[in-house]
Amino acid sequence: MQLRNLLFMLLILVLCYLSFSIHASVTNPPLSSMDEPILPSENNSPFSQMPTGMEASSPGVSEIRVVHHEDLNKRILVALIVASTLLVSILLFLSCLWIYRSKNSKRSDTKKGQQSQDASKGLSLGPILDKFNPLRMTGKKGSVTVIEYEWLVSATKNFHEDNIIGHGSFGSVYKACFNDHFLAAVKRIHGGGPDAQRGFENEISCLSRIQHQNIVNLLGYCIHGDTRFLVYEMMPNGSLESxxxxxxxxxxxxxxxxxxxxxxxxxxxxxxxxxxxPPVIHRDLKSSNILLSSTFNAKLSDFGLAITGGIHGKNNIKLSGTLGYVAPEYLLDGKLTDKSDVYAFGVVLLELLIGRKPVEKMSPSQCQSIVTWAMPQLTDRSKLPSIVDPAIRDTMDLKHLYQVAAVAVLCVQPEPSYRPLITDVLHSLIPLVPVELGGSLRTTES
Incomplete structure (x- = not known):
């Protein structure tokens, strides 16, 4: 706005100057180019004393006047050229200045847009990635940083066993301390064959394009010989399973x-x-793949088995998952949909409610699932309070307990069509969580 006002004022000043110069040249011609005026004598009448040669001198006066007009035209032309040149120069300068400021404004708007997107995700990646920027990196693949192997060795103290914070299907997870006491989690995948390689590539592919406040952030990766590494944000409270x-x-x-x-x-x-x-099916949702921050914010992790698309059958996918969380239709017929994730969510909800593992050994040759054991008691309001995890028993409103149990029962239905969509589950849970924890329940209501 200031640049626009400045341009407008300069244009007005130049036009005023040009108009004034031309007007002055026309109305006030220079005296040096005109003859001296002939003053009449006091004693003689100008008509009686007019010389006889006046007629001869009249052409001379006319010639002087012609020369004056030519000189005036030249001055006007010079003034026009100078003013036009000055105006064009000012316009060019202001145009260049406007283009420069426009480019800077676009860059600033783009940067602000990226910052607002990060803020809407619940966790700004700026402070995290800034920790990596001044350090050693070998390149980038998409939006995921490629980290040098030597840096990981130093941060994990050569992958010392004291830094192990978890175990996965194909390796261990280590605590890594980088400069300025910045902590991260490093998953080490050693060998594992084609399945491990596919899981590694799938993890990078998914997490490089998926960013959400309840999905773990992938900070970087590394390939060193047959060993591959994935670097995640640190979640201080570990997994829900632990x-x-x-x-x-x-x-x-x-x-x-x-x-x-x-x-x-x-x-x-x-x-x-x-x-x-397209939509993403996690396919391996379980308590060990749910990580908790220092304030117990939960995030989904381990997208090595995730697939995209709608309905999948046993002819185009390999049966994978964890016993106890796998939906019946997927286990028996290889049919995989988003309702398979809903079933696994129901099992996790039962873990939160009852405090038992999804599958428990009854004897060396017999196991029992939490679904089979809990289902008859979940629908009996007289028995339900007695099967709740002792750590939280008698600490909740019974009405809320019955509502959560009803949601869990619907999620673990054997028939996929009877299970709710995850959106419906979400709306059922929001009224049960206090406002300060992300729900809509007021403290006075509980």
């Missing part, structure tokens, strides 16, 4: 925090099913 079935046996997770975890998982799945194009 919180529920580890040494603390769920004592760190109150009823409200468990409902928040369930809500976060539902939000992450809704993003995969409804917002991604």
């Amino acid at each position: 919180q529920l079935h580890g040494p603390s046996h769920g004592t760190s997770l109150s009823w409200q925090h468990r409902m928040k975890v369930a809500l976060d998982i539902a939000r992450g799945l809704e993003y995969l099913h409804e917002c991604c194009t």
Whole structure:
């Protein structure tokens, strides 16, 4: 706006100057180019004393006047040329200045747009990636940083066993301490054959284009010989599995925090099913793949088995998953849809509610699933309170307990068509989570 006003004022000044110069040249011709005026004598009448040779001198006066007009025209032409040149120069300068400022404005708008997108995701990646920028990187693939192997060795103290924070299907996960005490989690995949290679590539492909507040952030990767590495943001409270079935046996997770975890998982799945194009089926949702931040924000991880698209059959996908979380139709017929993720979500919800593992050994040769064991008691309101995890028993409103149990029962229905969409599950859970934890429940209501 200031540049536009400046341009307008300069144009007015130049035009005023040009108009004034021309007007002055026309109305006030220079005296030096004209004859001296002939003053009449005091004693003689100008008519009686007019010389007889006046007629001869009249052509001379006419010739002087012609010379004056030619000189005036030259001055006007010079003034026009000078003013035009000055005007064109000013216009060119202002045009260049406007183009330069426009480019800077576009860059600034683009940067602001990227920052606002990061903010809408719930976690700005700027502070995290800034930690990597001044350090050693070998290149980039998409939006994922390629990190040098020597840097990972130094950050994990040569992958010392004291830094192991978890185990996966194809390797271990290490705590890595980079400069300025910046922590990250490094998954080390050693060997594993084609399946490990496909999972590694699938993880990079998915997480480089999927960014959501309830999906873990992939910060970088590395390939060193036959070993591959994935670097994630650090989640201080580990996995949901370690919180529920580890040494603390769920004592760190109150009823409200468990409902928040369930809500976060539902939000992450809704993003995969409804917002991604094409939709993404996680295919390996389980408590060990749900990571918790320092404030118990839950994020989905491990997208090595994730696939895109709608309905898949046993002819075009390989049967994969974890026993206890696999939907019956996928286990028996190889049929895979988004309802398969809903079934796994129902199993995780039962873990949060009851505190038991999805599959437990009854004897060396017999196992029992949490679904089979809990289903008859979930629908009996007199028995339901007695099967709740002792760590949270009698700490919730019974009405809320019955609602969560009803959602879990619907999610683990054997028939996929009877299961709700994850969006419906999400809307059922929001009223059960306090406002300060991301839901709509007021403290006075609980």
